[in-house]
Amino acid sequence: MRLNEKAVIRKSILELCNTGLPRKESTDDVIRTIREKSRSEKEGNLWEYIVALGAQLSRPPFDPYREKIKLATKIGRKGDQKISLKIPILIYGEFDLSQSSKDALNLALNNLDDNRSTVGLISRDEPCDERKYPHFQILDDVSKLADPDGIVLEYAGVKTEEKIEKIRKEFDGPIIVEVDEYFSYYTGNLLELGVDGILVNTDNITKSEKYDGKHAIAVIHDARLAINEFYRGKENDGACLVVAGDVNNAGKMVKAAGLGADVIGYDTSLLIARVGHHSENFFDEEITAQKIFNHMIATKSELTGIPAAIGYSDFHNLSPSDFRTSSIKASVQGNIPLEGVDKTYRNIVEEILEEHINTKNISVNQQEKQKIINLVMEGEN
């Protein structure tokens, strides 16, 4: 195609953009005239030229202010029994709330669902009949199983495993087990039994003797590791990690997701307190519900900022390598790269050991290497 023919096409596209009206004279006719004038015999295909022009354009890279970041997630390992959340948050609380607070929460969660911002609820109460959102019932007594969308059990040894087997006979929905500090020993068993998710409450676990002096990131990191260990050599079929406790703002939720949390357990009483329930002279359910709604929508927006800035279109793509820490402890506990060197503390120890072995020409097998590295890591932990 000749330059003057290309010019006709560009001109006609610009005219269409400016006026929005079709040309009186067809572009092909104009080109044909040009060709006749120039006695050109060269064949050209207008459509293909326009497609080719379009193909040379590409959209600019991800823009945090424009792109939609996917927050939605599903809980459940069985295809037809999965529960969908539009925001990866389960409002989670064991504390007794007043009936008016519960009603306000119920109203807010229904409004969120209406606005395509579904979050779930974990509570001891029987699920409300008029709910639109998913409800996970904390079940202490199997005989009290109501009609929840999902179940949360607290781990209490072998009894819980027996309970899971019993529940599974009559309940197909997702089962999440809230674990204690010894989760690394039995997470595999729970997943083997068909449990759909593991819930760690970092507040409770960091208070235990086992995690004495460790940060919440160590709990999240270890819990993810325990799930991953079960899936070693196979693909994860959807078992999720729910992190609750010390995740009470958007920043901490993003960090938790980066360390491996799939869903965040947001403390119910904290939520109610945040929206100003106690500062009101009188309690108005609708006002409180609106405040909860606004708070969750704002949180939804805040959650998208960091993944978008990093270049993700999905919140769940965050990983420890997206973060940097200046603390060796945090690097050891969460496998997070250190600032400046962009390597985890473990990586650095491995490199130094490798160099030492090569320089001194020492014979060390893989198992011995790991033993040395683990000893150094424990010393820093």
Add this chain to the structure above:
Amino acid sequence: MCGICGLMMDDVELRHSPVGSILQDMMESQQIRAQDGAGIAIFNKSNAGDSFKIKNFRKEEMSDYAIDEVKSSSENVSENLQKISQDPECHFFSFENEMTIFKETGLAKDLDKKFGIRKMNGSHGIGHLRIATSSRVTPYNTHPFSTTILPDIAIVHNGEITNYNMLRDSLELEGFTFHTDSDSEVIAVFLASRILKHGDIERAHREFVAKADGPFTYIAATSDSIAIVRDKFGTRKGIIGYNPGTNGQPPFWAMATDLSALDVVGATTKIETPHPGKPRIFYRN
């Protein structure tokens, strides 16, 4: 701003077509996009047999880019692959049966000068021009990438897989090995892992697009197919064209980053842009 290209000959009777020459033209026409490295993978069914070639760089030979080639039979191929994967002195290069990969730092014309790309025949092939962004300028970080999981898989890639770390971690957990620090390698490993799992190449591409994040276009070739795939937002470009057999060339489908690569080889009919997130696959007749 890498440049990628690929082509699939259209006629089953013309398998031994001048794939090398056409790909070389397409690469040279896009040279302005990238100058750090060039690589090519060519598929020729007449090379297929019972033996496999496992190529690797040895560390001490990196200065002149010499490549070790371990010929293996189907009986000892797993053992040899494992040896190479575990040898800290080795950099895995490719796992080939009918496929042949050549890659080199520098310009496309230097690749041709060294390996005689223009004389190579086959049914299809892919090419890459690299500008280093996230990893060093070395021959083993140059595309195409192959895997130790299955032979005859090669990918070339333009863009960035932003959730590379997460994808790599989950694939390593599944037991698959990586050999470079490049985010592009994750495409090859992912596709191979899924082909191993369910054997459906189209499904494998769809699963990758669903899991991968970031701006990218890649071209992947297996012994029977070639596919161009753009990210779900279409943030990186790609174009497909058909040469019906002009200028004495046999008919073929061509795909590339830049229109110039199609123009130079006469693939200017049936022009199309791959739809974002939807793999466009061409199968060998």
